[in-house]
Amino acid sequence: xxxxxxRYHYIHEVTRDNIKKISENFKYFEANxxxxxxxxTIAVVKSKDNLxxxxxxxxxxxxxxxxxxxxxxxxxNDIITSxxxxxxxxxxxxxxxxxxxxxxxxVTPFWQSTIDLLDxxxxxxxxxxxxxxxKINDIIIAGDLNAYIPGTERKRFLNKLLSVxxxxxxxxxxxxxxxxxxxxxxxxxxxxYCLINDESWKKYTIDIDDNTRTPNGFTDHSAIIIxxxx
Numbered sequence: 001x002x003x004x005x006x007r008y009h010y011i012h013e014v015t016r017d018n019i020k021k022i023s024e025n026f027k028y029f030e031a032n033x034x035x036x037x038x039x040x041t042i043a044v045v046k047s048k049d050n051l052x053x054x055x056x057x058x059x060x061x062x063x064x065x066x067x068x069x070x071x072x073x074x075x076x077n078d079i080i081t082s083x084x085x086x087x088x089x090x091x092x093x094x095x096x097x098x099x100x101x102x103x104x105x106x107v108t109p110f111w112q113s114t115i116d117l118l119d120x121x122x123x124x125x126x127x128x129x130x131x132x133x134x135k136i137n138d139i140i141i142a143g144d145l146n147a148y149i150p151g152t153e154r155k156r157f158l159n160k161l162l163s164v165x166x167x168x169x170x171x172x173x174x175x176x177x178x179x180x181x182x183x184x185x186x187x188x189x190x191x192x193y194c195l196i197n198d199e200s201w202k203k204y205t206i207d208i209d210d211n212t213r214t215p216n217g218f219t220d221h222s223a224i225i226i227x228x229x230x
């Protein structure tokens with residue numbers, strides 16, 4: 001589970017049946033595309049006010065179910081116009097692979113198409129080329145990116161994403177890389193991230209809450225808490 005300002009909680013690998021259970025107690029967004037996926041990354045929210053779920057999944061080459069895209073505006077009404085500056089908030093659950101030497105046939109298209117998409121959005125600061133007439137201010141990427149070990153293919157993809165104009169908020173705010181967010185076989189790793197575009201990261205602070213990570217609990221990941229400074 002990942003959260004932004006204690007408001008957005010990104011939950012990955014939620015099956016269709018469990019999405020129905022979540023809907024009984026929580027407000028949430030899910031991508032309508034692709035609607036045939038066995039599991040999806042969804043966004044559980046305290047309120048749907050000032051938020052809009054948009055479909056950019058068609059521009060992801062593979063494993064589109066691992067993404068969700070929300071627009072957040074700072075007006076009192078729900079109408080977003082072409083002159084408004086809005087934030088793009090993205091939940092990502094990057095594919096993992098236990099064998100770094102194995103064939104990345106599905107991992108590589110996911111990462112490369114995601115990087116290309118975010119590079120284009122960050123360069124033009126708008127979504128007009130995708131048929132959505134808005135201007136983008138902050139771009140916030142939060143999620144389990146399954147990248148930690150230097151020199152691995154997944155870490156190279158993460159570094160490539162950073163190179164198109166994003167920063168790792170945890171590192172940029174003078175924290176150590178060895179603050180783990182996930183543990184497997186008594187080995188810890190920081191695989192949960194918040195990335196923010198170069199021009200905007202100074203507006204935000206970040207914390208990690210390990211209390212969410214409990215045996216047989218709701219999640220085996222720490223919560224990444226991002227707060228926007230006023």
